[in-house]
Amino acid sequence: MSVLKEWIFTTDHKKVGLLYLIGSMAAFAFAGFSALMMRAELSSIGPTITNNPGDYNVWLYFHGAAMILGFQIPALTGFLANYLVPLQIGAKDVAFPRINALSVWLFYMGLILALLTFVVPDPPDVMWTGYPPYSTITFANTALYTFTVLLLGFASILGGVNFLTTIAFMRAPGIGWNQLNMFTWCTFAAFILQLIFVPVLGTAVTLISLDKYLGTHFFDPSSGGDVLVYQNLFWFYSHPAVYVILLPFIGIVFDIVATFARNRIFNYKAAVYGGVGGILLLAGEVWIHHLYVTGMPDWIRVGQMVTTLLISIPVGLLFISLVGTLYKGSISFETPMLYALSVVFLMLIGGLTGIPLAIVSLTLHVSDTYYIPGHFHYVMAVAGTFAIFGGVYYLFPKFTGKMYNEFVGKLAFWITFVGVNVIFFPMMIVGVTEGMPRRYWDYAQFPGAEPYQYWMTVGAAIIGVGFLLVLFNWIHALFAGPKAGNNPWGSRSLEWTTTSPPLDHGNWEEVPKIEEGWGPYEYGTEKT
Amino acid sequence: MSNHAHAHEHGPILTPWPLVISIGILAMIPLAFIFKFSYHNSFAAILSLGIGAPLCIIGVIGWVREAIGGDELSQGLGFGAMGWFILAEALIFLPGFATYWVLRLSAESWPPPGSVDMPQLMPVIMTVVLVSSSLTIHKAEGLLEAGDVAGFRKWLAATMLLGLSFLLMSIYEWNHLFHLGFTIDVNVFSSSFFSLTGLHGSHVFVGLGIFLAIMIPAMSGKINHTFVRTGSLYWHFVDIIWFFVVSQLYFW
Numbered sequence: 024m025s026v027l028k029e030w031i032f033t034t035d036h037k038k039v040g041l042l043y044l045i046g047s048m049a050a051f052a053f054a055g056f057s058a059l060m061m062r063a064e065l066s067s068i069g070p071t072i073t074n075n076p077g078d079y080n081v082w083l084y085f086h087g088a089a090m091i092l093g094f095q096i097p098a099l100t101g102f103l104a105n106y107l108v109p110l111q112i113g114a115k116d117v118a119f120p121r122i123n124a125l126s127v128w129l130f131y132m133g134l135i136l137a138l139l140t141f142v143v144p145d146p147p148d149v150m151w152t153g154y155p156p157y158s159t160i161t162f163a164n165t166a167l168y169t170f171t172v173l174l175l176g177f178a179s180i181l182g183g184v185n186f187l188t189t190i191a192f193m194r195a196p197g198i199g200w201n202q203l204n205m206f207t208w209c210t211f212a213a214f215i216l217q218l219i220f221v222p223v224l225g226t227a228v229t230l231i232s233l234d235k236y237l238g239t240h241f242f243d244p245s246s247g248g249d250v251l252v253y254q255n256l257f258w259f260y261s262h263p264a265v266y267v268i269l270l271p272f273i274g275i276v277f278d279i280v281a282t283f284a285r286n287r288i289f290n291y292k293a294a295v296y297g298g299v300g301g302i303l304l305l306a307g308e309v310w311i312h313h314l315y316v317t318g319m320p321d322w323i324r325v326g327q328m329v330t331t332l333l334i335s336i337p338v339g340l341l342f343i344s345l346v347g348t349l350y351k352g353s354i355s356f357e358t359p360m361l362y363a364l365s366v367v368f369l370m371l372i373g374g375l376t377g378i379p380l381a382i383v384s385l386t387l388h389v390s391d392t393y394y395i396p397g398h399f400h401y402v403m404a405v406a407g408t409f410a411i412f413g414g415v416y417y418l419f420p421k422f423t424g425k426m427y428n429e430f431v432g433k434l435a436f437w438i439t440f441v442g443v444n445v446i447f448f449p450m451m452i453v454g455v456t457e458g459m460p461r462r463y464w465d466y467a468q469f470p471g472a473e474p475y476q477y478w479m480t481v482g483a484a485i486i487g488v489g490f491l492l493v494l495f496n497w498i499h500a501l502f503a504g505p506k507a508g509n510n511p512w513g514s515r516s517l518e519w520t521t522t523s524p525p526l527d528h529g530n531w532e533e534v535p536k537i538e539e540g541w542g543p544y545e546y547g548t549e550k551t
Numbered sequence: 552m553s554n555h556a557h558a559h560e561h562g563p564i565l566t567p568w569p570l571v572i573s574i575g576i577l578a579m580i581p582l583a584f585i586f587k588f589s590y591h592n593s594f595a596a597i598l599s600l601g602i603g604a605p606l607c608i609i610g611v612i613g614w615v616r617e618a619i620g621g622d623e624l625s626q627g628l629g630f631g632a633m634g635w636f637i638l639a640e641a642l643i644f645l646p647g648f649a650t651y652w653v654l655r656l657s658a659e660s661w662p663p664p665g666s667v668d669m670p671q672l673m674p675v676i677m678t679v680v681l682v683s684s685s686l687t688i689h690k691a692e693g694l695l696e697a698g699d700v701a702g703f704r705k706w707l708a709a710t711m712l713l714g715l716s717f718l719l720m721s722i723y724e725w726n727h728l729f730h731l732g733f734t735i736d737v738n739v740f741s742s743s744f745f746s747l748t749g750l751h752g753s754h755v756f757v758g759l760g761i762f763l764a765i766m767i768p769a770m771s772g773k774i775n776h777t778f779v780r781t782g783s784l785y786w787h788f789v790d791i792i793w794f795f796v797v798s799q800l801y802f803w
Contacts, residue, residue: 028565029565031567031570032565032566032567032570033563033565034563034564034565034566035563118628118632119628119629119632120564121564121566121568121569121614121618122569124566124569124570125569125572125573127569128569128570128572128573128574129576132573132574132576132577132581135577136577136581145589164585164589166581166584166585166588166589167581167585167589170580170581170584173581174576174577180636180639183635183639184632184635184636188628188631188632188635191631192628192631218635218638218639218642219638219639219642220642221639222640222643222645222646223642223643223645223646225643226644226645226646226647227646230647230650230746233735233742233746236584236589237588237735237736238735238736239735239736239741239746240736240738240739240742241650241654241739241742241743246738246739247654247658247659247663247738247739248654248739248742249653249654249657252649252650252653252654256646256649256650259646527563528563
């Protein structure tokens, strides 16, 4: 009983973080299950596992909403931020521990609403975008979508208030802004984006439920409403949401790469102020590239084409820093490092295939084809997920005190890595060569797509096996893993100076003393 | 900061209230709304509301009782954090206004059919009342800084009275418009009008809740200065938003 109380009444940032991990992994499991259902349905032409296209729409809705709002954002800005940021800045906890607990429980309430999708008779079928006018006239339960977004969004806003205050004011004496870990910097930027953009999504999804249930006319063209207003508001949030995911995941990749290359961050200031800062500045000026085909005036489309292409510059700076960090490093390839390096590869493919999408004249031809989900799964979905899994492996010895099995870890990595490429590379090809449209539950008009679809389904099954192996490895290590020691990776970063797991309350016996010239990446020249 | 050591002596904070409030919010708003509007089950909606609202109130009372002593790591940081929260709040209002502006500026004729002449006197009175309440809370804060607790309570009570009368006038105003046949589902103007005034009114309501949570402990002499400054900052923000609401919806 007291153990239960310690968890559900906790305000400790480490326990809150682990609660986020459990919740977000549950969302990942259900959303992954939805993806497997979709892939099974698509494996051949004609009804495969269901006769009801509505089922497919529900899977499509749940997969997108739960993966982005229930898994990636909470795993990165909930689990990793909660667990790592106070440890990396030498704080005993976050600034507002009670608000932190409120965030995680609101996240769980949002998760409950999301999972009601599988219980209610009228599950939402509006994708994760909830576009009107369909979302305002469907018989399905749009309110469930609205409130899922509102609860998860409110949790994010409270998290933002908390972490911005924590990072700004709770650093141990002696840790300046230029000595912060890349992950802490990226979290700081991601939460600024959350605070600015999540409220916009909140208002947008509220307006569709007002339209549907209270009879307002915001998105009803027959009474002077305008559906494009919704699309603009939605992407005004949802493009920056990509950076809310990208920034923390590239942050954790930086920390992993520096640790396993035993090297300083190459060009730290350019990565922070140019890379992270540049993304922060440009994040809110590119959303129109999601709306190229909606009949925007050209001057808007071309303007945002330019800003979209400009995003390559800060991302490029981050890339150079990542690769430069490897240069002359003393590299070893443990499981977290494999994940981190694969993120660099996946982002390269996803990034390069994104450049044509930034260009209006090219996008018009591939818009709404499989090329789009292929591209964004590489750059955001898979890269983000691999970074999260790398991060969990990296921190596993810290938060459990146990070590996972390295061989099974690497095996599972390679299986999933093969699986994602078997799905998402053909996805881009079939989008261009066959013009296979997105979101279809059946594709009799595109018989040429069938072999690709079949192999993509095989890829999905491979990923499923890979992730089950990961889960097995973690659970096995949790109960039967060998002791890991306090700093198994030989990292210089502050979170590894405490015990594994850290002290329940306060993290350290004493607030760590920061010496002159200390930095989280000061590996010097000796080989460790 | 000495507070670090201080908090350490108290041991870890274990508190049920965040969980209680979260369950309360889930029952009070999403579940009640879904029962009422998706499934047309008023009984279940009222039941859900009846479970959720008390949970929220109990949760807030418990939270305030715990935190008002101020033995937290964060002592004093709440004021700045409210600044971040207000940024988010402002961006809840902005898309509402943006939607209204787009719909209004792209309309063939304005006001759209079905609209009525907006009252002119009431919004002016409401503005005066709300601005006065910002001045009274400022006065209360000043008295508290000077150590005059009795004066602080008096001016805080005046602020709450002004806020309450603002809400009552809003209700009167809505009621008046309903009787003229101007309800939320009439046209795009009525949609914007009731959504934005409703959103603003809900913030006034929350502000009053914050003041109540300051007032009740203050009766027995428990006052946390950070609470007061933070609540007051929020109130000024709600006041400023009203200028946008009133100028855009009544006098444009």
